[in-house]
Amino acid sequence: MNAFWERHAALREFLLFNLLSNCATLVNLLATFVGTHVLFRAFRDRPFSFLVFQYRNIREDLGLAGFLSFLFATALAQTVNFSVQRKLVFRASGDAGKAALRFAGLALFLTLISAALPAYTLPRFGILGSAVLNIVLQVAISFPAMKFWIMPEGTREKKAV
Template identity: 45%
Template sequence: MKGIKNWISEHPNIWEFILFNVLSNVATVVNFAVMWICTGFVFSSLNRTPFRFLIFNYTNVESDLGLCGFASFLMATACAQTVNFFVQKNFVFRSNAAFAQAVPKYICLAVVLVIVSAALPAYSQTLLVNTGIPQGVVPTLANIVNILVQVVLSYPTMKFWIMPKQ
């Protein structure tokens, strides 16, 4: 245990990144749970309804689940981001940044993440289906792609802009 504590104190930035990724799994669990509930039940009646608006292209209902896919990914990302804010602020960055100043910045990040996460699956799901991946696992794999993109965008933004140590 002492060796781990020494390593953490010698490598605080690496430890913070590890902790960020490990504790992001709380939001990841929320994301998957909401996505599965929404695609399987809440919005399932919309899986044959094409949807297109600006960059959101869910018109290939065979591969992207149409409006069901869009609404499910949107809902999953929004719920996960809400959970993630509190986990990251309190446990990873242990930020003392003022809540009133951090929340609007995080909302900006969350909007970017929601836009990316709602737009990307239509394209990634089509790509995955076209590579021969079975339709049953395509939404899950598309969600994994979404989560990886979110980590790449989120960590530096939270660390240096939203939740810096004061």
């Protein structure tokens, strides 16, 4: 099995990248719950609107509490995602600060896309189709960005699989 993964290192990275991204998803779900029900509960009755972030229907999106929970959960989940991807998938040993800044830029870009995209995709593809399209787009952008820009080959430890 090790010989297979050595011959197909890019496939191994891609599969591991997707599998371990679920760590960030779990953190995001937990942090969203804690944010909306504990940390920012007092702001649930205040509508919020800024650029593509529209949290105006407090019964459905929890207003300012929903937005603050979204920010909290996203920041926490992406911190976990960066650490997991850096150490376990790409095995990067290069400048962590430089990689973290690049990753933060990528995370901000992806967050804006995922916040804005449903307004355009929901009417045409429905909830499930919109979610799938969003996930595919996120992976299509994030995997190559992390592999070639944030944690390129020259910044990786050489380890046997």
